[in-house]
Amino acid sequence: xxxxxxxxxxxxxxxxxxxxxxxxxxxxxxxxxxxxxxxxxxxxxxxxxxxxxxxxxxxxxxxxxxxxxxxxxxxxxxxxxxxxxxxxxxxxxxxxxxxxxxxxxxxxxxxxxxxxxxxxxxxxxxxxxxxxxxxxxxxxxxxxxxxxxxxxxxxxxxxxxxxxxxxxxxxxxxxxxxxxxxxxxxxxxxxxxxxxxxxxxxxxxxxxxxxxxxxxxxxxxxxxxxxxxxxxxxxxxxxxxx
Amino acid sequence: xxxxxxxxxxxxxxxxxxxxxxxxxxxxxxxxxxxxxxxxxxxxxxxxxxxxxxxxxxxxxxxxxxxxxxxxxxxxxxxxxxxxxxxxxxxxxxxxxxxxxxxxxxxxxxxxxxxxxxxxxxxxxxxxxxxxxxxxxxxxxxxxxxxxxxxxxxxxxxxxxxxxxxxxxxxxxxxxxxxxxxxxxxxxxxxxxxxxxxxxxxxxxxxxxxxxxxxxxxxxxxxxxxxxxxxxxxxxxxxxxx
Numbered sequence: 363x364x365x366x367x368x369x370x371x372x373x374x375x376x377x378x379x380x381x382x383x384x385x386x387x388x389x390x391x392x393x394x395x396x397x398x399x400x401x402x403x404x405x406x407x408x409x410x411x412x413x414x415x416x417x418x419x420x421x422x423x424x425x426x427x428x429x430x431x432x433x434x435x436x437x438x439x440x441x442x443x444x445x446x447x448x449x450x451x452x453x454x455x456x457x458x459x460x461x462x463x464x465x466x467x468x469x470x471x472x473x474x475x476x477x478x479x480x481x482x483x484x485x486x487x488x489x490x491x492x493x494x495x496x497x498x499x500x501x502x503x504x505x506x507x508x509x510x511x512x513x514x515x516x517x518x519x520x521x522x523x524x525x526x527x528x529x530x531x532x533x534x535x536x537x538x539x540x541x542x543x544x545x546x547x548x549x550x551x552x553x554x555x556x557x558x559x560x561x562x563x564x565x566x567x568x569x570x571x572x573x574x575x576x577x578x579x580x581x582x583x584x585x586x587x588x589x590x591x592x593x594x595x596x597x598x599x600x601x602x603x604x
Numbered sequence: 605x606x607x608x609x610x611x612x613x614x615x616x617x618x619x620x621x622x623x624x625x626x627x628x629x630x631x632x633x634x635x636x637x638x639x640x641x642x643x644x645x646x647x648x649x650x651x652x653x654x655x656x657x658x659x660x661x662x663x664x665x666x667x668x669x670x671x672x673x674x675x676x677x678x679x680x681x682x683x684x685x686x687x688x689x690x691x692x693x694x695x696x697x698x699x700x701x702x703x704x705x706x707x708x709x710x711x712x713x714x715x716x717x718x719x720x721x722x723x724x725x726x727x728x729x730x731x732x733x734x735x736x737x738x739x740x741x742x743x744x745x746x747x748x749x750x751x752x753x754x755x756x757x758x759x760x761x762x763x764x765x766x767x768x769x770x771x772x773x774x775x776x777x778x779x780x781x782x783x784x785x786x787x788x789x790x791x792x793x794x795x796x797x798x799x800x801x802x803x804x805x806x807x808x809x810x811x812x813x814x815x816x817x818x819x820x821x822x823x824x825x826x827x828x829x830x831x832x833x834x835x836x837x838x839x840x841x842x843x844x845x846x
Contacts, residue, residue: 476777476800483801518815522808529771529804535718536775540782558718559725562771566764573760573815 368577371567372430378564379419385557386414393553401467405460410534412457417484417527418561420450422568425520429571432579440499447492454485477533484526491519521569528565532558610819613809614672620806621661627799628656635795643709647702652776654699659726659769660803662692664810667762671813674821682741689734696727719775726768733761763811770807774800
């Protein structure tokens with residue numbers, strides 16, 4: 363019963379994810395006046411777009427590769443997982459540089475708001491998690507025991523950081539709306555609120571796909587026996603395996 | 605290895621949860637001028653305190669009863685789970701009435717912000733989830749098949765709503781800080797930001813306790829055979845069982 367629904371959930375997640383990017387792009391590009399890299403408010407506009415593309419959409423899709431390509435070789439999927447998250451990291455860095463540089467050029471203070479604290483914490487932990495994932499699962503350094511120990515933590519904190527990333531986006535939307543309301547800069551109506559709800563729907567759907575038992579990778583004893591890249595002991599029974 | 609750590613995680617979650625309530629109470633009670641029910645800003649102060657007590661702390665503790673009392677009879681724990689969530693609902697309703705009444709008495713518009721949209725959605729879905737849980741698991745109406753179908757959804761959306769509840773709190777903190785900053789009403793320093801981080805830590809710890817395989821209720825075939833309140837078929841193997 364669960365099996366044939368997986369593709370539809372995946373399509374749904376992609377529609378939601380693309381809708382989030384388009385709405386952020388339209389909000390900042392049309393209502394917000396467009397994009398630039400000149401220290402003006404148009405440079406700030408780069409920040410939300412990059413963060414939604416990197417730390418929400420690409421991050422979520424990086425999680426989903428284990429469900430979308432659940433019948434491909436585990437090593438290929440692991441490399442794809444690492445690559446998509448690397449792209450997510452790079453685009454997030456562009457988005458962070460955009461806003462720090464905008465603040466600095468205008469003598470605004472950095473790292474004052476709860477948004478900035480949560481966002482920086484999410485970014486730093488994401489980067490750390492990416493490095494740990496690389497060391498434990500792609501390089502041959504970690505023993506099978508260490509991999510078995512770290513895997514459920516990696517999967518749990520992966521979803522936690524996606525959730526804090528979206529929570530940080532919601533605070534960002536709230537900040538932008540408050541600034542716009544008080545200074546009457548632009549009327550965005552319900553657009554920003556709907557964007558917020560779509561971001562929540564995206565992360566909930568990715569979380570559902572990532573944790574639902576029936577959508578997990580089926581155990582493949584032949585591949586496991588050949589592979590040194592993964593602990594095989596409780597592969598079939600351990601629900602924290604990706 | 606995982607077993608003896610459970611009590612420490614539970615103690616940690618309670619310390620974090622109480623710290624969140626105390627900090628909200630101090631923020632609103634001391635820096636925010638105190639509490640009242642007279643339509644003044646002091647009535648607004650009731651709102652954050654009630655929401656953190658109800659939709660964050662009590663809600664989280666309602667989730668945790670399945671871990672804290674994992675060796676008690678399942679029926680008793682189910683009733684406790686329903687009762688704690690009912691208390692969470694009642695306190696949340698007081699918090700919601702406080703802010704709507706404050707808005708109405710001051711002719712402020714309701715349901716404009718993303719905070720209010722996410723918060724109302726969380727509250728309504730929480731109420732719905734509570735009613736569904738009661739009908740499926742406490743009353744004898746639902747068949748074993750229906751219970752097996754609904755249980756993982758109930759557990760998943762239970763954690764989702766706790767997360768959206770905390771995300772809504774973070775937006776609320778952001779709104780209050782922005783209003784205070786622009787109108788120079790009060791200096792709260794880093795207190796509100798630290799409260800935000802503590803709320804995130806609380807929900808992450810509750811989520812960890814609720815999803816970690818080793819912390820689940822051990823299957824109890826004797827109890828299951830006697831009980832008509834729960835499907836027994838894949839009790840031991842289904843990790844979505846509470």
